[in-house]
Amino acid sequence: MSGFLAGLCAAALPLLAAGYWLGRRTTRPQSLGGLGTPVEHATFQTLHTASLAAPPLRAGLTEETARKAARRLRSLLGTDALCLTDDTRVLTWDGVGAHHRGEIMEHLTGPLETGRGEAFRLTCRAPDCPVRWAVVAPLTVDDRVHGALVACAPRESAVLVRAAAEVARFVSVQLELAELDRSRTRLIEAEIKALRAQISPHFIFNSLAVIASFVRTDPERARELLLEFADFIRYSFRRHGDFTTLADELHAMEHYLALVRARFGDRLTVTLQIAPEVLPVSLPFLCLQPLVENAVKHGLEGKTGTCHIRITAQDAGSEALVVIEDDGVGMDPELLRRILAGEVSPSGGIGLSNVDDRLRQVYGDDHGLVIETAPGAGMKITVRLPKYQPGVHSATRLIES
Known part of the structure; x- marks a missing residue:
């Protein structure tokens, strides 16, 4: 109720x-x-x-x-x-x-x-x-x-x-x-600020280092990457609203991936399969990028050779189904459980628990992250996003209760 x-x-x-x-x-x-x-x-x-x-x-x-x-x-x-x-x-x-x-x-x-x-x-x-x-x-x-x-x-x-x-x-x-409503809003704002703080330091340093490396050898490439960097930072630190659309979140993710690919070159390949009908679906701001960053981190760290990341967004009736999958080193399921429960701080502070908490707060416990992983088996993260607009879900759940 x-x-x-x-x-x-x-x-x-x-x-x-x-x-x-x-x-x-x-x-x-x-x-x-x-x-x-x-x-x-x-x-x-x-x-x-x-x-x-x-x-x-x-x-x-x-x-x-x-x-x-x-x-x-x-x-x-x-x-x-x-x-x-x-x-x-x-x-x-x-x-x-x-x-x-x-x-x-x-x-x-x-x-x-x-x-x-x-x-x-x-x-x-x-x-x-x-x-x-x-x-x-x-x-x-x-x-x-x-x-x-x-x-x-x-x-x-x-x-x-x-x-x-x-x-x-x-x-x-x-x-x-x-x-309680005000406390919840303050909590969400604090979590977004914390997530920004987790992402920004190492990402900004690495991105600027990559851009600097192209300044003399390929000035046009450096210019393109600088624009990608500016667009991603502008989106990440925007101040209007707790929600965004799947289209905007994916667009910001593309800016992020362009910078990552410039850094790792042929070691990283990314496949995207996006159904156009789910692009207008709303979701909490800055939810997908931390999941993609997690895939990059666990797909490349501790592994030689290439990493392939596959991102799909499909129509699933009353929901949009977003899946982010990598073929990296994977993780011990028990360690993952403890990270999501807040019992252990993840190395690098990528923010899986942050995203999981916010999804549960907005949509309910049955819409938390679904993660499949094992050591050496990569990781698959599934996000289920209801198609109703922010604010409408409370009325829907009220009727159901």
């Missing part, structure tokens, strides 16, 4: 009691529209309203997200007014009585420090203002108070105290999911 659905169920189900109470007050049998009993109708309305309030909150607690969610949250509680705050100010006020902002903030010091809810009377000289009482429910993420949900009503209500606490818990769950 996806994080969103789990969070919605965990936080929304306790709201049903409040939804049932509100439904008894506001729902008439003749307005059910075929949804069944008043209790069933109230349950549906509560869950539906909660689902509408959740998406803005998944972006964190800001003025904009609070404003978008406040009206739905107030509808859940059926109150005259509702406001959301951070730890210093009111982010949004929905409903009547906005002139109570200052008074509300004065009462928030205790709840924000202790993380405990409070209820208090409001002082108001406006005769037409219905707001006379407020309930404060703190919003907590990882045991730290980030703000508060404040529900305002004409009079005290024990039901409203409970309902406000449950709605605040629902909001807190969404904020926790938002923090």
Whole structure:
């Protein structure tokens, strides 16, 4: 089950009691529209309203997200007014009585420090203002108070105290999911930076050394290789987006292979077989080049003679199948397992575990690298890429769960 659905169920189900109470007050049998009993109708309305309030909150607690969610949250509680705050100010006020902002903030010091809810009377000289009482429910993420949900009503209500606490818990769950999303994004960015750091030092040195060797003997060849080098570096260090297309990734890989072939000459041969229909398929940025570099490394190191690398990308129904195969020295399967598990650091830091981790994070554990190898038997790496666009997979998996 996806994080969103789990969070919605965990936080929304306790709201049903409040939804049932509100439904008894506001729902008439003749307005059910075929949804069944008043209790069933109230349950549906509560869950539906909660689902509408959740998406803005998944972006964190800001003025904009609070404003978008406040009206739905107030509808859940059926109150005259509702406001959301951070730890210093009111982010949004929905409903009547906005002139109570200052008074509300004065009462928030205790709840924000202790993380405990409070209820208090409001002082108001406006005769037409219905707001006379407020309930404060703190919003907590990882045991730290980030703000508060404040529900305002004409009079005290024990039901409203409970309902406000449950709605605040629902909001807190969404904020926790938002923090998890941000943590995941930061992790992916850190892994890409780490992968760049692993690739760059030795590759840049070797490439520049090869280019320098052609400067006097073949200036035109040196110029061509310098352009290949510039294009590959520009792609590797780009900053827009975590995803790319298979076409762009293969194009960058060709720049890399041109530099490698210039270095090793006839010792390295590469065969590519690419189905045109899979070129638009999306995949995590900088996934294929580390696998090709791994093939070059294990195909040439510790081996005399030539190395042949075969790269194929085929249409496999709902997936694109990418295979990178070399006839090099291979590897002990147990050592490979430990490398992918992070128990052993690979020599040269080629990044197989980095790519495997990112594929699993994006597509699930069943889409990690499939590697076949043995000492002296070369290595075959298979990558299965779903054809849906980035971001669509979560909805697909939600439906399946």
